[in-house]
Amino acid sequence: MSESSLSRTALRTDTVLSAGELLGPLSRPLAEWLPRQRWFAGKGRPISGFALVAATGLLPCDGTGDAPGLIHLLVRARQSGSDAESADCYQLLLGVRDAASPLPPVDDGSLIGRLSGGPLHGRVVHEALHDPLLAAHLLERITTPGSLGPLRFRLGPDATAPRGLAPRPLAAEQSNSSVVYGDRYILKLFRRVEPGVNPDLELPLALARHGSRRVPAPTAWFEAEVPAPAGDRSEVAAGPEAVSVSATGAAVPVGTADTQDVKGAAVAVGTADTARPPAGAMTLGVLQPYLPGCRDGWQLALNALAERRDFTAEARGLGRATAEVHTGLARALPTCVLARDALESTAAAMTERLDAAGRAVPELRPYRPGLRDAFRALAALGRYGHTCHAQRVHGDLHLGQVLSGPEGHWSLIDFEGEPARPLAERRVPQPVVRDIAGMLRSFDYAACQRPWAEPDARSGTGSGSRAGSETGSGEEFARRWAAANRAAFCAGYAEASGSDPRDEATLLRAYETDKTVYEVLYEARHRPTWLHVPMSAIRRLAAAPPHP
Numbered sequence: 001m002s003e004s005s006l007s008r009t010a011l012r013t014d015t016v017l018s019a020g021e022l023l024g025p026l027s028r029p030l031a032e033w034l035p036r037q038r039w040f041a042g043k044g045r046p047i048s049g050f051a052l053v054a055a056t057g058l059l060p061c062d063g064t065g066d067a068p069g070l071i072h073l074l075v076r077a078r079q080s081g082s083d084a085e086s087a088d089c090y091q092l093l094l095g096v097r098d099a100a101s102p103l104p105p106v107d108d109g110s111l112i113g114r115l116s117g118g119p120l121h122g123r124v125v126h127e128a129l130h131d132p133l134l135a136a137h138l139l140e141r142i143t144t145p146g147s148l149g150p151l152r153f154r155l156g157p158d159a160t161a162p163r164g165l166a167p168r169p170l171a172a173e174q175s176n177s178s179v180v181y182g183d184r185y186i187l188k189l190f191r192r193v194e195p196g197v198n199p200d201l202e203l204p205l206a207l208a209r210h211g212s213r214r215v216p217a218p219t220a221w222f223e224a225e226v227p228a229p230a231g232d233r234s235e236v237a238a239g240p241e242a243v244s245v246s247a248t249g250a251a252v253p254v255g256t257a258d259t260q261d262v263k264g265a266a267v268a269v270g271t272a273d274t275a276r277p278p279a280g281a282m283t284l285g286v287l288q289p290y291l292p293g294c295r296d297g298w299q300l301a302l303n304a305l306a307e308r309r310d311f312t313a314e315a316r317g318l319g320r321a322t323a324e325v326h327t328g329l330a331r332a333l334p335t336c337v338l339a340r341d342a343l344e345s346t347a348a349a350m351t352e353r354l355d356a357a358g359r360a361v362p363e364l365r366p367y368r369p370g371l372r373d374a375f376r377a378l379a380a381l382g383r384y385g386h387t388c389h390a391q392r393v394h395g396d397l398h399l400g401q402v403l404s405g406p407e408g409h410w411s412l413i414d415f416e417g418e419p420a421r422p423l424a425e426r427r428v429p430q431p432v433v434r435d436i437a438g439m440l441r442s443f444d445y446a447a448c449q450r451p452w453a454e455p456d457a458r459s460g461t462g463s464g465s466r467a468g469s470e471t472g473s474g475e476e477f478a479r480r481w482a483a484a485n486r487a488a489f490c491a492g493y494a495e496a497s498g499s500d501p502r503d504e505a506t507l508l509r510a511y512e513t514d515k516t517v518y519e520v521l522y523e524a525r526h527r528p529t530w531l532h533v534p535m536s537a538i539r540r541l542a543a544a545p546p547h548p
């Protein structure tokens, strides 16, 4: 798409949709489509309604001409247990086209529905990222600095705006959605969004400014200025007073009907958003260079296991890369020292997470006494006068978050942290062992996948199958493989940082236990057939000798 499409957007402000007009007809199809998305966080709880946070027209939707329209939408999905203010907020990009014009060549999953009623009556609405024309426009919009309604588009230092690159949505969607442009750039759109800067922008930007070679530096990003939720005025920042709502980029206040139930009837009219202060920038998406010819650590590890190959050189290199990133983050961003109170409250929070996970996953319950010992030992460290350095960390480091380049150079990606945790919590400085524990767990995960060709050991298929008999020689190899890689990773970390994580056994055990508890909950929720993987580590960790 050319320069002209942006000016076309700016000029066509004649067809302004109010929040009610837009959400009303959209509510019902959206309530059916949203829970089917991999990134929808509220699985298992029906959506009872939507509250509009902001709607911005990126391309006109007035039905003139053949070109599809494009709406950027921030919407809260109300579910049982959440009101309109506390409900999760999602970012959507909606393509809008005539029912007569063919959908782009996409899978059926991107069709949201044909609207009935309102100014878009009869028009078809679909997920826009699968439409090459709309995805191309998005790249142009994002890399053109400026504002549109509540949206702010920023270009990184020394970055030039890429143009004319063919988009390709990434098939392996996880917590977010990504589009690759001409194998040169990758745009990641955050799906469940919160006010505040996302660490997946903040950390790579800080590392890049300090010259790190271990992360792709953000090229461009975009954010929204949105009002703070009622009762939360803690993150007030300077900015415009009201969210703009328009289907063609025109600014109108949200003070009209902005909450809809799924049947499309207005259930709340005239909330006081216009009077509410903005919460500050909410990061919506980041464009960064695409690292061509890379393989992720998870695939490489599984390949090595399948061929019964040593992986310790790679694991050692990964330890060095992780240490370099940690050193860079400690230089670039605030650090602190955790003393008695902080260590005790960290241990208490870990114990609470264990108890919560135990309530949700019955299999975990018998092991709680043994696991709690790891957290008691962490609290005791503080009482004995130990302190611990804390700094910004990756927060969810595992083999799927590291990419190996053609010469075996490791890069780290996806600094978002554990997506289920609140943003504020993910941005708190933490001991580096948190990341180290994550990667150590990942070697264990890989070893449980049984990707080798061994007919008796593969009964029930490779990835995701139950562990079954432990007598096969593949099992024995995998156990030794995991132990060797865990050691090599720590050795590499020690080489680059000067401190060996294994010397901090109590800290490491507590963080590894906490991570494994997180994994039990994650697998129970998202991949129940994988639950046996963290459970085998739970049994080992719970049986570890008690702290003296």
Ligand SMILES: Nc1ncnc2c1ncn2[C@@H]1O[C@H](COP(=O)(O)OP(=O)(O)O)[C@@H](O)[C@H]1O
Residues within 6 Å of the ligand: 170, 173, 174, 175, 176, 177, 178, 186, 188, 216, 288, 289, 290, 291, 292, 294, 296, 400, 401, 403, 413, 414, 416
């Ligand atoms: N800079 C990059 N270069 C090449 N591939 C990338 C890059 N960033 C991400 N990817 C690929 O995209 C996938 C998803 O990215 P990620 O940031 O982990 O998204 P999510 O938060 O949805 O898990 C990764 O597993 C990786 O394969």
Ligand SMILES: O=P(O)(O)O[C@H]1O[C@H](CO)[C@@H](O[C@H]2O[C@H](CO)[C@@H](O)[C@H](O)[C@H]2O)[C@H](O)[C@H]1O
Residues within 6 Å of the ligand: 174, 175, 298, 396, 398, 399, 400, 414, 417, 418, 419, 438, 441, 442, 443, 445, 446, 519, 522
């Ligand atoms: O990659 P995400 O940021 O979406 O992280 C979540 O999903 C991961 C799985 O895709 C999950 O990681 C767990 O499974 C991995 C293998 O698939 C394994 O390498 C990790 O060690 C294990 O924790 C991650 O915990 C979750 O937050």
